[in-house]
Amino acid sequence: MLTLEESGNTCRSESQSKALSPGRLGEEAATNYLKQYGYTIVFNNWRCQEGELDIVAMDRKTLVIVEVKTRAAEIAKSFSPFEAVDSKKVAKLKRLANRLIFIERMKIKSHHPQRIRFDVIGVLYSEAGGALSFACHHLREAFDY
Amino acid sequence: MLIAGVDEVGRGPLAGPVTAACVVFESGYTNPNIGDSKKLSAKKRELLVEVIKKDAIAWSIVSVGHHRIKRHNIREASRIAMALAVKRIKADLVLVDGNVPIDISIPQETIIGGDALRVEIGAASILAKVWRDHLMNVLDKKYPGYGLAKHAGYPTESHREAVKNYGPSKIHRVDFRGVREYLPIRIAV
Numbered sequence: 001m002l003t004l005e006e007s008g009n010t011c012r013s014e015s016q017s018k019a020l021s022p023g024r025l026g027e028e029a030a031t032n033y034l035k036q037y038g039y040t041i042v043f044n045n046w047r048c049q050e051g052e053l054d055i056v057a058m059d060r061k062t063l064v065i066v067e068v069k070t071r072a073a074e075i076a077k078s079f080s081p082f083e084a085v086d087s088k089k090v091a092k093l094k095r096l097a098n099r100l101i102f103i104e105r106m107k108i109k110s111h112h113p114q115r116i117r118f119d120v121i122g123v124l125y126s127e128a129g130g131a132l133s134f135a136c137h138h139l140r141e142a143f144d145y
Numbered sequence: 146m147l148i149a150g151v152d153e154v155g156r157g158p159l160a161g162p163v164t165a166a167c168v169v170f171e172s173g174y175t176n177p178n179i180g181d182s183k184k185l186s187a188k189k190r191e192l193l194v195e196v197i198k199k200d201a202i203a204w205s206i207v208s209v210g211h212h213r214i215k216r217h218n219i220r221e222a223s224r225i226a227m228a229l230a231v232k233r234i235k236a237d238l239v240l241v242d243g244n245v246p247i248d249i250s251i252p253q254e255t256i257i258g259g260d261a262l263r264v265e266i267g268a269a270s271i272l273a274k275v276w277r278d279h280l281m282n283v284l285d286k287k288y289p290g291y292g293l294a295k296h297a298g299y300p301t302e303s304h305r306e307a308v309k310n311y312g313p314s315k316i317h318r319v320d321f322r323g324v325r326e327y328l329p330i331r332i333a334v
Contacts, residue, residue, distance in 0.1 A: 072283040
């Protein structure tokens with residue numbers, strides 16, 4: 001029998017490649033949402049060995065780490081995307097933020113941040129006639145640094 | 146002491162994932178409204194989800210899709226779903242619905258018909274059921290024509306008829322009887 005770790009990988013069908021998955025499209029929608037509100041995007045999908053930060057942006061003088069959680073509107077009726085950011089996820093995001101600040105210190109310094117903030121954007125998508133539409137819900141300062 | 150209940154829904158359907166949920170309560174928690182998910186109306190279940198989320202110490206939901214159902218088999222896939230759901234929470238004892246133990250390191254106890262007997266398992270069955278029903282509504286829009294929103298993938302007369310007429314979709318369980326007969330014939334090159 002296979003171990004759980006081996007079987008823990010998510011499978012994707014060919015039609016739903018990573019680039020077009022609701023998750024990726026939701027991150028794109030969130031990025032556009034932030035740009036619209038005057039945020040400067042510093043990194044999209046910043047990756048290191050430990051994991052990935054969805055969006056790193058500047059809100060004037062504040063460095064904002066954004067976690068994007070995409071979910072079908074239908075499911076969000078009972079299970080809000082914000083619930084998916086639990087204590088484990090929060091701990092991971094903080095760890096990743098520390099790494100980011102260390103590894104990318106030169107680039108981040110060039111933006112002259114004065115403080116840091118964690119936001120969560122819940123993206124709800126619904127499908128109608130084969131087209132997806134997205135709605136962003138922004139939770140500022142979702143938890144303390 | 147923290148007691149977790151774990152249950153799964155969606156072993157019978159011809160399409161969609163098998164979904165497991167795990168709910169942790171402080172020992173001694175009771176709620177007479179929480180019981181077997183199959184005996185409650187959809188509306189009632191959705192209301193109870195809010196109660197469960199409020200009262201539970203922790204909860205988790207995991208779905209295992211058609212790929213892994215095919216790779217292992219439905220029985221193993223549902224055990225994997227339950228084990229993954231348990232791995233996301235912390236508890237002193239896990240109550241498992243059914244009579245097959247799962248691969249976890251926490252002490253466990255299997256209870257046949259547990260969703261009606263234990264509030265922890267009943268609550269888990271409600272979360273899993275509501276999540277999966279919502280998910281099947283989403284999948285119904287993506288794969289229309291089968292009526293997935295109506296029967297949630299279960300082998301009803303109309304569902305069998307649709308598979309027969311249109312062939313299986315991407316999310317159908319190709320190893321299931323009632324589906325595998327209608328797979329497109331592959332020509333070896």
